[in-house]
Every structure is written in structure tokens, then in C-alpha cells.
Amino acid sequence: MIRDIIAKRYAKAFFAFASEHGVLDQGAREVREFADLLVKHKDLHDVLSNPVYETSERKAVLTTVLSKVGISDGVRAFLLVLTEKNKMKYLGTIVTHLDLMVDEAEGRLHVDVVSAASLDETTVARLRQKLAELTRKDVQLSIKVDESLIGGLVTRFAGMVYDGSIRTQLNNLGENLIKEW
Template identity: 35%
Template structure:
């Protein structure tokens, strides 16, 4: 499965595939994804945690002790915690962001979902996020998971990347462009 998807390759792809297969067998895909999302949020909020994850200066033991404390405090346990500890023990914790991205791609593919990377100038309301998901679903025919990033430098509007397509314009133009691209590809 990993070889079919270019976003799931290399070391991170192998780890993500192993985690995906384990979570699928345990019927815990959504729980593992939620735990990984929680860990990624912690990583994005803490410069110290980022340093711990990325720096080769820390020994595996030091990383493991610190990671265990973070996971306990965050309430991340089970398969996800064991997996993150294996990454740490194997000195691969630095690749955790790529592993998370690859895991999400595998889950989305398994569920028949598409994933869209959306960049906005300011955080969208739940109502607007739901409207965007609905619009993208009508275009793709699939449920669409959104990875939303706030980037004030784009000033306004949206940048939507869906698969290999990226559209940067008004919402109406974006959706029409995606719809036309899907018709041409089909």
C-alpha cells in the first residue's frame, strides 16, 4: 500500500504503514489519529518539545523519559504511546511529523476520503469549515478531511491544495477549477 502513494514513502512511510496496519487490525484507526493530532498540537505549541524531538544531542533514554512524561500528561496512551516510544527508541523521533502526515494519508485512503490542505488568513468558523467540506465533497464525491493552516500573509481568501491540484483564488473560482479538473481527469 505504501508504495502506491508517493506521500507515503521512505522511513516515515514504513513507520506510518506499520502503525496504520496495527491500528486497522485493532480497529483503533480513529483513536490513534486523534492521539497523533493531539501530539502534533503539543509539538506545534512547545518549542522545548520541538527541540527534544528534532535535536540529535539528546540520548534515546533522555528523549524516552521526557516523551513518556509528555504523553502521560497529555493522556496519550495505548497504541499511539507505544508507537511514539518505538520511534524514540529507534532514534527516528525526528521524523514524527512526516510519519503523522503519511499516517493521515493512509487512513484517508482506507476510508475513501480525500485530504485538502487549506491555508486561510484567519481561523475559519465551524460553519465555514463545514461549508468548505461540503463544497469539496460535492466536487470530489468523497468525504474531505481538511488540514487547515492559518497564514495571515495571504491577507484574505483561501489556498486549497487537493491531491496534486492547488487553487489560489476566490472560493467560487477554486471550486469551479477543481470541478473542471476532476471532470477532465475522469
């Protein structure tokens, strides 16, 4: 909860800065790539996130790393602020919120779809079209198969889950029968 509140605040600040300077796509991509770098190099993440190290030491390490990976000045300043304020540990969550903000600004919606069986191209196209009509956004689908659903679909987007699976319907039916007995 606190992590999300802090992450949203920093994501919103970076979003406003990058939007104002016309570097939103590039800036968000660079922040995301740096977060990926920290995932791959856990020791670097630990140094930059651990308040045991002096702020000046953490900033020096960050500056050295950033000079080698070619990050823009705005992103460099943002990452230095995170280090100075001891918020680098929230970078992954910040990226998640930043990506949501960028998608919203650009009219994109990522939808996770889980199906009981693989979907053919026609069905995928119809699903994308219906979701685009419903949300008035450019829908990006991520489709997975889970045979345990028995049939139907589960869709997740905008913090909501729409479960039209046979498995859930059978579970609900079973619960209702038990209540009535």
C-alpha cells in the first residue's frame, strides 16, 4: 500500500516532467531499461537501495553506471533524486505506474486474456475489436492458455477481472447448491 502511494507520486512527477519536455516515450523507456538493469544486477540494486551506504557513495556509483549506459539528463536527474531520497527500492513499482500513465495518455490498454484453449486469429481480432469499442482505446492483448478453465475466457484490464470461465461458473453453481441445502 505505502509502496504504491510512494511509487505513484514519483511516477506522476516523472510523467509530468517528461511530458512537459516532450520526452515521455524516450524517458519512460530509459527508466524501464534501467529498472531491468537493476533486476539483472541485484548487487547494484542492493548498493543503490541500501541506506547503509552513504548517499554520496550511492550517487557516485549511480553516476558511474549512468555514464556507461547512456541515459538522458532528465532520467539521470530523476534517478539521482530517487537515490538521494532513498526511493530507488521502489523503482520497479514506479515503472509499473509510469507505464500505466503513458498507456493512458496514449490511449492504449493492455488486456491479459486467459483462455481454456488457443484462440484462432479471427477470434482474437473480434475480441480486440469488441474491447476497443467498449473501452475506446487501442487494445494490446496478451493471451495465455489455461486448460483448467474448462471453457470460456478470463480477461484482466484496468484493475478489473472479468471471469467468464466454465470453471468459475461451475464453482459458483456448486456454492449456490450447498447454500440451498
